[in-house]
Amino acid sequence: MRLRLAHLYPDVMNVYGDRGNVIALRHRCEARGIALDVRGPGIGDAFDPAECDLLVIGGGEDREQRRVAPDLAAKGPAIRAAIEAGLPALAVCGGFQLFGERYVDADGGVLPGIGLFRMETRHPGAGAARATGNVLVRTEFGEAVGFENHGGRTWLAQGQAPFGAVAVGRGNNGADGTEGARTANAIGTYLHGSLLPRNPAVADFLLGAALRRRYGAGAGLAPLDDAAERAARAEAGAIARRGKGEGAWRRLRGLAAGGWRRGD
Numbered sequence: 001m002r003l004r005l006a007h008l009y010p011d012v013m014n015v016y017g018d019r020g021n022v023i024a025l026r027h028r029c030e031a032r033g034i035a036l037d038v039r040g041p042g043i044g045d046a047f048d049p050a051e052c053d054l055l056v057i058g059g060g061e062d063r064e065q066r067r068v069a070p071d072l073a074a075k076g077p078a079i080r081a082a083i084e085a086g087l088p089a090l091a092v093c094g095g096f097q098l099f100g101e102r103y104v105d106a107d108g109g110v111l112p113g114i115g116l117f118r119m120e121t122r123h124p125g126a127g128a129a130r131a132t133g134n135v136l137v138r139t140e141f142g143e144a145v146g147f148e149n150h151g152g153r154t155w156l157a158q159g160q161a162p163f164g165a166v167a168v169g170r171g172n173n174g175a176d177g178t179e180g181a182r183t184a185n186a187i188g189t190y191l192h193g194s195l196l197p198r199n200p201a202v203a204d205f206l207l208g209a210a211l212r213r214r215y216g217a218g219a220g221l222a223p224l225d226d227a228a229e230r231a232a233r234a235e236a237g238a239i240a241r242r243g244k245g246e247g248a249w250r251r252l253r254g255l256a257a258g259g260w261r262r263g264d
């Protein structure tokens with residue numbers, strides 16, 4: 001079996017090692033004898049989402065988002081249609097924001113998103129507190145661990161499913177307890193880390209959906225020995241829980257400095 005992965009803008013949208021998500025997907029394919037062809041469509045490259053089984057986009061700061069936004073707007077309708085028809089996808093942080101309806105950046109500039117997730121993100125400005133730190137999110141795939149670092153606050157429209165509920169950290173906006181977004185087989189999230197190496201259930205959800213879509217409902221993933229992944233996940237979870245006190249302290253300082261409030 002063979003899967004085709006499109007890693008969008010790999011040279012531009014890659015902070016905090018988001019490329020590790022692709023490495024984890026490759027590892028989990030190869031360990032099962034599944035070939036993974038990775039393509040990295042960049043700005044100006046032709047791209048037909050019908051020719052891929054899985055799509056990944058990483059994070060980037062406002063500057064990188066401004067660079068890719070016009071090209072993504074052109075590719076957006078085809079990407080959105082493919083995902084709505086079941087193409088599995090992972091969008092992280094800056095990429096996640098651009099998979100929503102719009103991102104209002106730190107300078108007040110409006111970057112159009114592809115509108116897959118019904119949500120809007122607003123950055124209150126360069127002086128505003130950032131959400132930075134370890135995160136634990138309760139999801140349908142179990143507890144997901146990761147690291148967030150973003151200034152934008154994301155607000156989901158009514159009815160838009162989140163990726164999960166924040167147990168530790170800020171998540172979408174620091175106020176409503178939601179983290180990320182879920183639509184069809186797509187996951188949007190603020191979690192770097194990278195996400196997939198330490199959250200193999202999420203990686204296997206994406207791979208399983210890709211495999212079934214390409215090879216039929218009977219195609220399944222053989223279980224892997226995930227001892228190393230489980231240990232890394234437990235360690236990251238313990239660090240996040242230990243840091244909770246520190247997070248509360250930082251939050252207080254942030255509030256004192258006029259930090260995160262609903263509607264910021």
Ligand code: GLN
Pocket residue numbers: 015059060061062065092093094095097123149150151152153
């Ligand atoms: N520029 C966005 C923000 O700060 C995304 C940051 C990121 O991808 N790390 O909200």
